[in-house]
Amino acid sequence: MSKSHTMDLTTGAVLPKMLRFSLPIMASGVLQLLFNAADIIVVGRFASDDSMGAVGSTSSLINLFTNLFIGLAVGVNVIAARSHGANSKDDMQDIVHTSVLLSVLCGIVLAIVGVVFSPEILELMETTPEQLPLAVTYLRIYFLGMPAMLLYNFGSAVLRAVGDTKRPLYFLITAGVINVLLNLLFVIVFKMDVAGVAVATVVSECTSAALTVICLVKEHGAIHLDFRKLKLHKIVMKAVVRVGLPAGFQGVIFSLSNVVIQSSVNLFGNTVVTGNSAAASIEGFVYIAMNTFYQAAISFTGQNVGAKKYDRIPRILLCAQGCVIVTGLVLGWAAYLLGANLLSIYSKSPNVIDAGLVREQIILTTYALCGCMDVMVGMMRGIGYSVLPMIVSLVGACGLRILWIATVFQMPEYHTIKSVYISYPITWAVTLLAHIVCWAIVFRKFKKKVAGSC
Numbered sequence: 001m002s003k004s005h006t007m008d009l010t011t012g013a014v015l016p017k018m019l020r021f022s023l024p025i026m027a028s029g030v031l032q033l034l035f036n037a038a039d040i041i042v043v044g045r046f047a048s049d050d051s052m053g054a055v056g057s058t059s060s061l062i063n064l065f066t067n068l069f070i071g072l073a074v075g076v077n078v079i080a081a082r083s084h085g086a087n088s089k090d091d092m093q094d095i096v097h098t099s100v101l102l103s104v105l106c107g108i109v110l111a112i113v114g115v116v117f118s119p120e121i122l123e124l125m126e127t128t129p130e131q132l133p134l135a136v137t138y139l140r141i142y143f144l145g146m147p148a149m150l151l152y153n154f155g156s157a158v159l160r161a162v163g164d165t166k167r168p169l170y171f172l173i174t175a176g177v178i179n180v181l182l183n184l185l186f187v188i189v190f191k192m193d194v195a196g197v198a199v200a201t202v203v204s205e206c207t208s209a210a211l212t213v214i215c216l217v218k219e220h221g222a223i224h225l226d227f228r229k230l231k232l233h234k235i236v237m238k239a240v241v242r243v244g245l246p247a248g249f250q251g252v253i254f255s256l257s258n259v260v261i262q263s264s265v266n267l268f269g270n271t272v273v274t275g276n277s278a279a280a281s282i283e284g285f286v287y288i289a290m291n292t293f294y295q296a297a298i299s300f301t302g303q304n305v306g307a308k309k310y311d312r313i314p315r316i317l318l319c320a321q322g323c324v325i326v327t328g329l330v331l332g333w334a335a336y337l338l339g340a341n342l343l344s345i346y347s348k349s350p351n352v353i354d355a356g357l358v359r360e361q362i363i364l365t366t367y368a369l370c371g372c373m374d375v376m377v378g379m380m381r382g383i384g385y386s387v388l389p390m391i392v393s394l395v396g397a398c399g400l401r402i403l404w405i406a407t408v409f410q411m412p413e414y415h416t417i418k419s420v421y422i423s424y425p426i427t428w429a430v431t432l433l434a435h436i437v438c439w440a441i442v443f444r445k446f447k448k449k450v451a452g453s454c
Contacts, residue, residue: 007163009300010085010307014315018300018323022292024165028156029288031172033281039138039197040281042183044346047193049274052347054134055194056277057127060262062142064255065114069106069150071248073099073157075240077295078302078381080161084222085306091236092222096158097229098236100216103154107147114143125259126266128273138194145202148209155212158223160299171211179204243381246390250377257398264405264420272417275355278346282339282356283363286331290371293324294378301382310450313383313443320375328368336364359421366425373397373428376435385442392438396431 007021044052076099083091118139119132127135156168179200186196216225265276297320304312335342343356377389404423408414 007165009081009163009303010309010312014300014312014319015323018293018296018316018319021163021165021299022296022323024169025160025295026289026292028165028169028172029292030285031169031176033284033288038180038183039194039201040277041346042187042197043194044274044278045348046187049347049349049352050130050270051134051194053128053270053274053277054131055138055197056281057125057131057262057266057273058122058135058139058142059277059280060255060258061118061121061125061139064252064259065110065143066146066149067251067255068245068248069103069110070153071246071251072102072106072240072244073150073153074247074298074381075242075244075386076154077157077161077298078243078384079236079239080158081299081302081382082306084162085303089222093224093229094233094236096216096223096225097231098233098240099154099158100151100213100225101230101232102237102240103150104147107150110146110150111143114146115140118143125263128266128270130270131273134194138198141195141198142201145205148202148205151209152205152212155209155216158216159212160295161302162223163299163303167215168212171208171215174211175204175208178207243384243386246386247381250390250393253394253398257401260402260405261420261423264409265417268417271349271351272355274347274349275343275352275357276359276417278343278352279339279356279359279363281346282335282342282360283367286328286335286364286367287370289331290324290328290367291374293320293327293371294374296320296323297375297378298382301379305383308450310447313379317375317379317439320379321372324371324375325368328371332364332367336360339364355417358417362418362421363424366428369425369428369432373432373435376432376439380435380439380442383443383446385446388438388442389435392434393431396434397427400427400430 007017009017009021039055040052043055076095080092080095080099083095119136122132122135122139152168152171156171159165159168182200182203183197186192186200190196192199213225216223217227219225262276266273297316300316300320301313304310304316339357339360340353343353343360346356347353373393377393380386380389401423404426405420409419409423
């Protein structure tokens with residue numbers, strides 16, 4: 001593998017390398033979000049508000065289905081980073097071939113489930129009658145691209161593990177341009193409405209997946225992909241599942257709580273649903289910027305654990321938290337202060353814009369709490385603790401959020417859309433405090449464990 005594409009995360013100052021590592025991931029995440037945002041914007045401006053609401057309201061459901069498998073990609077990232085840090089070429093080869101095959105198999109399962117059960121699930125979410133057929137059409141086509149989406153995510157997890165964050169960015173730039181151009185073509189020229197933006201997204205996902213596969217095939221080092229060697233290696237599968245399954249399960253439950261939130265939002269009618277969809281799309285860009293440092297925490301910690309450079313771990317934590325706090329505060333408040341202008345990109349309706357601003361006022365101004373919470377989770381997963389942060393997150397964030405909707409939100413005086421949104425910062429703060437306590441405990445145990453093995 002060309003040395004220019006790799007980055008040694010086990011030496012040198014942490015902060016400069018973390019920024020060099022993270023910025024391409026941040027840009028990649030933004031481009032990936034643009035797939036869905038472009039869908040929402042195009043149908044909102046050139047189709048109808050119902051079409052925009054239908055596309056936006058599917059996001060929580062898409063995340064519910066995909067997060068389990070995206071969690072497995074986290075497991076791939078952790079074990080690949082450790083193997084790279086330990087310079088184990090044979091292990092890396094097993095990881096690459098297991099990951100590629102696993103991603104395709106999981107994608108096929110997701111595609112079948114999504115196509116078959118989308119109508120029933122959208123009805124359970126109380127999707128409005130006006131938006132239901134549009135949402136079903138969008139979702140069924142979108143899920144046909146699941147094998148490609150997971151293939152890109154698993155492949156880029158391998159590349160990130162060895163410090164290569166630039167090429168996944170280049171692949172997404174190419175795919176993103178294709179997505180936007182096809183959106184405009186299918187919706188404006190061919191009048192395909194939500195079906196057009198869904199097809200455009202699938203084509204762009206296939207493009208990024210194909211470029212990732214070509215990249216791995218052309219490599220000559222530890223991450224070279226040879227289709228003849230595709231196999232689910234038992235040891236790799238166990239390691240991926242041990243780290244990735246708790247992460248994926250946590251993502252599923254988080255998404256389930258967000259589906260509950262979306263169902264509550266749906267009770268307030270089409271205008272609020274559409275404004276909520278637009279605001280959530282804008283928030284997604286801030287979240288993905290913060291989530292970059294969660295991914296950096298995993299890769300940096302994983303490589304340093306593999307290289308047995310445990311003294312760097314506290315510095316990694318401080319740098320990641322500092323970066324995520326600055327990112328969350330600056331971008332969150334900037335997006336809120338520019339909220340009306342940003343929302344007008346999605347819809348020209350004053351009522352939709354006002355509905356979106358209600359959400360942004362509560363979520364964006366406190367979003368840094370969410371980023372800090374995720375960094376703590378990434379640090380624990382990087383040193384090998386995946387179940388504990390999962391349990392804490394499920395109880396603290398998801399459990400409390402669902403409890404809030406089932407109790408406080410049901411009270412007549414709190415049965416408002418603001419009450420739905422305020423459940424987010426409250427649960428972020430509680431969960432962050434719990435994660436800090438857990439980190440203090442598990443890192444002390446980790447240091448004792450590695451000291452005893454020396």
